[in-house]
Amino acid sequence: MALFGAKRTRTSNFKTTESWKERLDRIFSNESFLLRLLAMVVAILVLSVTVEAWRAPFTYRLGETVPQGILSRIDFERVDSFETRQEQEERAQKVPLYYLRKPNALQQTLQQFTLDLRAILEAEKQADLTSEVQSAFGLDITDTPVALPENTEGLVPEAGTSTTPPAAKVETKFQQLKQALTLAPDPELAASAGQPPLVVLEEVTEEFRLFLDPLTELGIVNADELKVLTPNYSREVALVTPLSSEEEEEVEIVPAQDVLLSYALRESGRLGRKWSSFGQLSQIRPYVEHWLSVQMKPTLTYSEQLTQQQMNEARKSTPEVTIKYLAGTVLLPPRSEIDAVTLELLQSEQETIYKYSSPQRKLVRFFTVTLLISVLVILMGSFLAKNYPRLVGSAGKLSVFLTVIVLTIFLARYFSADPWRAEYIPFLVAVMILCIVYDQMLATIVSFAVALIIVVSTTNDLKQFILLMSVAATAIIPLSKVPSRLTLIKVGFLAAVVAFIVYWGIAILGSDSITQLFFNPNRYLQSLKCSAWCLVAGYVVAGSLPFIESTFGVVTNISLLEMSDPSHPLLNELVRRAPGTYNHSINVASIGETAAEQIGANGLLVRVGAYFHDIGKMLKPEYFIENMNAGQTSRHDNLSPSMSTLIIIGHVKDGVDLARKHHLPPQLIDFIEQHHGTTLVEYFYHRAKENAEQDPEQDEEVSESSFRYPGPRPQSREAGVMMLADSVESASRSLTDPTPKRIESLVDAITMKKLKDGQFNSSGLTLTEINKIQTSLTKSLIGIYHGRIKYPETKAD
Known part of the structure; x- marks a missing residue:
């Protein structure tokens, strides 16, 4: 039970004064002990879970060379990710392209065709037509017009075969198209007979509407867009009618x-097969086909969302492609490096072993690992x-300490996997923190x-352990002090x-071929x-x-330097x-x-603590002798010794309150509380005793405890140094002739008085260290009060 600070009480004959039952009852009735015990148990269990002890x-690891190679330990199957992805993509590419039908799209096409034909009939010559109509029918000079062959039935001009004609030829084509839209084959002959040409516009548009019926059933897409989506037109198209x-x-x-x-316009296409059914419309077939190729708008809209949704569904529904391996199969040949494919293969084998x-x-494995962790934690x-x-004695500090360890191991295991391999960051950060906070x-x-x-729960490789301990030692050695943040960055470097x-040293020693x-x-x-x-980690x-x-709850030299401003x-x-x-x-x-610094303590902490140790005196400065001017009457002359003692002692409490109000760190507050320890306010104590002796009517004895500081006594070596320095500096001011001998005697007397009073019992100072402190203080005070040459006064002329 030494871990939790349980003490044994023995008599002179070495027999315990309490039974085992009583001892156990006393230990387990200690709430602090139970909290610390609970923290330890929880830490062990959490560590077991963190390292996945089961x-x-x-x-x-990726890139690792395995000299002896790797054989399969069991029969297992592995999902071939590459082949599976290939199969998924093949199935996804077979999904149809989804298009949405546009309502009333053909109605707009029919209306536009009627308007363009009316413009042809109303125009006297080709130049009277708008550029849009000319382009639609191929009648503009700048465009390639449609050549009207002698026999126009079922003929579609091939693209790129015609050349740009002169204006006269275009005008001729215009007149031919206009003539085809009338009943009389010869408009001039009909006019001489007194019969005006009868326009067959309604008949042509009606035939055009019937001609486009096949497009109503399916629709037309944007050819350029479809070419991009399926260059060889191998994918099918899914036509969706929104309801x-x-x-x-x-x-x-x-x-x-x-x-x-x-x-659709080809001879075998849905539209091409219907030309023979329309007598009037077939007479202007080349012009109609040209108009459709220019003016026809897509009636189907591509839906990328629906297509991708169906492609994703196809990918998900694709069964995984697996490869079977028998026990003893060579997974990695000797002297080969583990690549990404092999690493995935080994992970599959590992998962199969765990699964079965x-x-x-x-x-059994969980309890074994937990037992080993418990042994390590107990040691x-x-x-x-x-x-x-002090660390073990505080449940709060112990919990924070254990949390740092558990969190470090968790993060190190998480980051140790490929591709990061960054377990060095949390490990080195934790080492540096512990070095700064503790030692x-x-x-x-x-x-x-x-x-x-970390090593046992990840790679189980001695090389990794050597690397981790090398960087840990490199970080620990320079961090005895942290004078600046640059120091931490230098440590990281x-x-x-x-x-x-070290990495290359280990690699060279373990390699057969240096080249x-x-x-x-x-x-x-x-x-x-x-x-x-x-x-x-350093940054x-x-x-x-x-x-x-x-x-x-620590303060570094960096913060101390900032507060010493x-x-x-x-x-x-x-x-x-x-x-x-x-x-x-x-x-x-x-x-x-x-x-x-003479005893190896933190001199900077003592210096900054000294700056603030008496800040409580600023609230009542006139009651302290160092703030009184020469000839000034002390205010304590009109006060009773007990009241004066309360004022003097009160500067400690006032100082603590001011320090907490200004958010000073706990270490500096400790100096304020402990720099007087539980020492006696001797001057007012003796005055109280003298007053009691002179007053025969006073029956109560003067209690020494009423004239002592509340403490606590110094709890650190720095606080012990502070107590002695404060006492000898104050006392040295009372020396009328501060010779080296008197200063030495004064320091020795004060030191012995503090020592006999037990003020250093909790400070951790040894007698050797106290002697070094005494010697250093004596030398410092002698240096302050050293004799000076008396210069002769200048005589007046």
């Missing part, structure tokens, strides 16, 4: 050629309980355990360089990836440093209200920082 890890929402849409599937106007694993086997917990009792030793122990779990070197190794582009890609991820930590400080609002207010206290704080910061 299944074996997939250890192969109301209550009715289902009617779909008719026909060959693509059936909805092309050019195919019995529940009992999965359960690490024992180390923490012995060396970091290098804790970061080293945790990085070893986390790297071990160093880790990147080391990762690159082939250096000509392998995959090696360069993977080594550069490792380096890039390490550099990214991530540097950018998230304020969040790290607030989450873990004299322009800080609290320091500005202190120098304005209590200049003497400010000067005292500056002196304490100077000598305290030097003393802290």
